[in-house]
Amino acid sequence: MIKSIKIRLKPTKEQEILMFKSVGVARFAYNWGLAKWEEMYKKGLKPSKAKIRKEFNNSVKKSDDFKWLYEVSGQITSQAFTDLEYAYKNFFNKTSDKPKFKTKKKSKKSFYVRYNALKFKDAKVNIEKIGKVKYSSNYNIPQLDNYFNPRCHFDGKYWYLTFGFEHSENKAKLDYNLSIGIDLGIKDLAYVSCFNKPIKNINKSVKVKKLKKRLIRLQKQVSRKYEANKSGDRYNKTSNIIKLEKEIKLLHRKLNNIRNNHLHQTTKMIVKLNPYRVVMEDLNVTGMMKNKHLSKAIAEQKFYEFIRQIKYKCEFNNIEFLQVDRFYPSSKTCSSCSSIKQDLKLKDRIYHCDKCGLTIDRDKNASINLANYKIV
Numbered sequence: 001m002i003k004s005i006k007i008r009l010k011p012t013k014e015q016e017i018l019m020f021k022s023v024g025v026a027r028f029a030y031n032w033g034l035a036k037w038e039e040m041y042k043k044g045l046k047p048s049k050a051k052i053r054k055e056f057n058n059s060v061k062k063s064d065d066f067k068w069l070y071e072v073s074g075q076i077t078s079q080a081f082t083d084l085e086y087a088y089k090n091f092f093n094k095t096s097d098k099p100k101f102k103t104k105k106k107s108k109k110s111f112y113v114r115y116n117a118l119k120f121k122d123a124k125v126n127i128e129k130i131g132k133v134k135y136s137s138n139y140n141i142p143q144l145d146n147y148f149n150p151r152c153h154f155d156g157k158y159w160y161l162t163f164g165f166e167h168s169e170n171k172a173k174l175d176y177n178l179s180i181g182i183d184l185g186i187k188d189l190a191y192v193s194c195f196n197k198p199i200k201n202i203n204k205s206v207k208v209k210k211l212k213k214r215l216i217r218l219q220k221q222v223s224r225k226y227e228a229n230k231s232g233d234r235y236n237k238t239s240n241i242i243k244l245e246k247e248i249k250l251l252h253r254k255l256n257n258i259r260n261n262h263l264h265q266t267t268k269m270i271v272k273l274n275p276y277r278v279v280m281e282d283l284n285v286t287g288m289m290k291n292k293h294l295s296k297a298i299a300e301q302k303f304y305e306f307i308r309q310i311k312y313k314c315e316f317n318n319i320e321f322l323q324v325d326r327f328y329p330s331s332k333t334c335s336s337c338s339s340i341k342q343d344l345k346l347k348d349r350i351y352h353c354d355k356c357g358l359t360i361d362r363d364k365n366a367s368i369n370l371a372n373y374k375i376v
Helices: 013-042 049-060 064-071 074-092 206-228 239-271 295-301 303-316 362-371
Strands: 002-010 109-112 119-121 124-127 131-136 148-154 159-166 175-184 190-192 275-281 320-324 350-352 359-361
Touching (some): 013 049, 013 064, 013 074, 013 148, 049 074, 074 109, 175 303, 175 362, 206 239, 239 275, 239 303, 275 303, 275 362, 295 303, 359 362
Parallel strands (some): 175 275, 275 320
Antiparallel strands (some): 002 131, 002 159, 109 148, 119 124, 175 190, 350 359
C-alpha cells in the first residue's frame, strides 16, 4: 500500500527563485502541449504524449529563444505532457472536464520532482537542479531509491513537498462487534452512530466566524478601490489592491487549513475506534451544490473531502468502507422497529415513530440505520 507524506520546505532565496522558474516551465510545457494536442485533433491526427514530447524536444528546446528551459530539471516538461495525457483520459472517461490552459493567476503553483534524485539526509532533501533544501517534518521518512509521484507546490505562503512510498499494511485489531454509521449534515458536520453528541460544524466556531467577517471586510475594501481606480472600462490594479488581494488569499488559505484540519481530526478519531466497517450514504454532492440556498454551506462543510479522507483511512487500516444507495431511506426508517415514516419532511428535525413511540434526533436515527445496514 502506498502511503503519502507532505513536508514543509525551507528554501533559500536562490532556491525559491529556481522553484518559481520550475513552476513556470511546468505551466508553459502543459499549455504548449495542450495547444499542440488540439491542433493535431483538428488536422485529423491522433495525438499522444510521445509525439508531443518529441516535437517539443526537437523544436522548442533546441531553439535559442527557449534556453531558459535548461535552467530547471528536464523531467518537469516530460511530466507535464504525462499529466496532459492523463487529463484527456479522464475527460474521455467522463470523470472530469475538458483540459484547460493554465493561467499564472489561478493555476496551482506546482512542479514534478525527479523521483530517483530525491535524497533525504540531515534534515535536507536533494531536489534536482535546485540543490539541498532544508525541511521540517514529524514523519520518519524512509531512505529509499524511488518515491512515488513527488511534487513541490506553493500555497501562497510556504513551499511543500509531497511524495508516496510503499508501506506495509496496518494490522490493527478490529472490533468485529462495531459497525459505524455516519450521517453528514449542515447544522452539524456529522452524526456518528456510536457517539452521543454530533461532531460540531467548525464553520460555526468563533474563530472561523471572525475570519469570515474579516474576509468580507477586505473584499469590500478591494471592490471600492477597484471602482475608485477605474478608467473607462478598464480597472487599474494599484499597489494597495495587490497588498489587499494577497491578504485575502492568505485568509482563504487559513480558512481552508482550519476546515481540512477539522476533517482530519474527525476522520482519525473515527478510524481509531477500529470498527470492522464504516457505512455512509452515497451523496450526490454535485447535485446538492446546485441548491442556491445551501451551496455555500455545503462547500464550507467539504463533504467530498470528508468522504475521500474516511475512505482512504479505512483502506489503510483494513476497515471495510461501504456507501449505501443514495435513495436508501435512512432518515425515514425507525432505528428501533424498522417501520418507515413516509410523511417525514425535511423540516422535521426530531424523528417520532408512531408505531413504537421512539423519539430521537433525525440525523442520529439515520446514522444508527446506516450502522445496521445489511447488504441484500
